[in-house]
Amino acid sequence: MNQVLRTLFAPGFFASGPVHAALVVGAVVALVTGAVGVFTVIRGQSFAGHALGEVGSAGGSAAFLGGANPLWGFMGIAVVAAGLIELLGLHRARARDVATGLVLGAGLGMAALFLYLDTTSSSTTGVTVTILFGSLFAVSQSMLPSIVALSAVALVVIAACYRMLLLSSLSADLAAARGVPVRAVAIAYLVIMAVAVSLAAETIGAILATALLIGPPATALRLTKRPGGAMVVAGLVGVAAAWLGIVLAYDSYYWPPAGHGWPVSFFVVALVLVFYLLGGALAGLARARRDRRGGAMPRVAAGGCANEHGAAA
Numbered sequence: 214m215n216q217v218l219r220t221l222f223a224p225g226f227f228a229s230g231p232v233h234a235a236l237v238v239g240a241v242v243a244l245v246t247g248a249v250g251v252f253t254v255i256r257g258q259s260f261a262g263h264a265l266g267e268v269g270s271a272g273g274s275a276a277f278l279g280g281a282n283p284l285w286g287f288m289g290i291a292v293v294a295a296g297l298i299e300l301l302g303l304h305r306a307r308a309r310d311v312a313t314g315l316v317l318g319a320g321l322g323m324a325a326l327f328l329y330l331d332t333t334s335s336s337t338t339g340v341t342v343t344i345l346f347g348s349l350f351a352v353s354q355s356m357l358p359s360i361v362a363l364s365a366v367a368l369v370v371i372a373a374c375y376r377m378l379l380l381s382s383l384s385a386d387l388a389a390a391r392g393v394p395v396r397a398v399a400i401a402y403l404v405i406m407a408v409a410v411s412l413a414a415e416t417i418g419a420i421l422a423t424a425l426l427i428g429p430p431a432t433a434l435r436l437t438k439r440p441g442g443a444m445v446v447a448g449l450v451g452v453a454a455a456w457l458g459i460v461l462a463y464d465s466y467y468w469p470p471a472g473h474g475w476p477v478s479f480f481v482v483a484l485v486l487v488f489y490l491l492g493g494a495l496a497g498l499a500r501a502r503r504d505r506r507g508g509a510m511p512r513v514a515a516g517g518c519a520n521e522h523g524a525a526a
Contacts, residue, residue: 223464235349235459235477238360242412243425243451245364248371248444249409250430252402255440256382259427261298261403264313265410266422268294268320273344273419274327278334282356283344284415288363291407291414294320299400324419347418349459349477360412367408370401378402379440416455417478425451428485432492450492454484 226232253262269287276286294316301312331340343351352360371378381388381395389395406426413422433446462477 221464222460223467226460226463229463230354231350232459232463234352234354234357236456237357238352238416239349239455239459239481240452241361241364242416243429243455244448245367246409246413246425247429247433247447247449247451248368249406250426251433251440251443251447252371252378252382253406253426254430254434255379256402258403258406259423260310261295261313262406262410262426263423264298264317264320265291265294265407266414266419266426267324268317269411269414269422270344270419271320271323271327273414274324274331274340277340277344278327278331282353284356284359284411287414287419288408288411290320290323291411292404295403295407296400299396299403343418345418345420346476346478347414347416347421349416349455349481350462352416356415360415363408363412367405367412370405374398374401417481421478421482424482424485425454428482428489429454432485432489435489435492435496450488451485454481454488457484 250262253259269291272286272288272290273283274286275290276283297316298309298312301309301315328341328344331344377388377393377398380391381393381398385395388398410422410426413425417425429447429450430443432450433443436446437443458477458480461480462475465480466472466474468474
């Protein structure tokens, strides 16, 4: 047993403080992005989620420039961008996409400016890589309470608005007819999505944040059509991707050439893609099995009818 553990986990894995923090943050953020992401996929707002992640790079770089933790910059500008997208979108899908594109372009322009100022006014190297691509190992342990608290708030809001959010996601007109404040729900959801994307940006970077928001939920919705079940599956898939990514990234420091480990964000995103492909394969096998069962029953029924008609004749 000890030999197996030594093979799977490099020396010092279980005693490393950064690893402990990464495991906690990875699990918490994966659960939040899984729950929020299911509604992102159902509502067809993947582009908005991607935009909020990239726009967040402007806030993260601005926070770094001001000496604050990038998480607050990610979240601040993402929340503002989410409000602008909804206010400019006016419920029409085409207008929302145009608004998202405009906000994305403006945010990236600001990010270019702040990242330039970061690299020219600070002696710290790797600022751009940290903001854009992140690292679970770089998350400060002092930020753990804030990350857990924000995650809990996001999950509580999703639970409290679950029925209204689900109904408005499936049919805004039906939700409005039943008295659901569709516009308020849409704005509240975009704010919660901004928080989830910001948490993902803090862990795997602003550019890659969409992978956790979209990948596990899309995988889950391939395996089950029930939103509640999909939220659970998405959370489990996200946690698996984060934890396995942490293990592989830590072990990679001992791969040849030793001392040149691979980025943990790469492993997390790669595993999200692998799980999505596996989910598609499993869903295809399940459909094929149902089709075989469904195809066999009509043949039996047809044969029975023919015999009955033949006897009658």
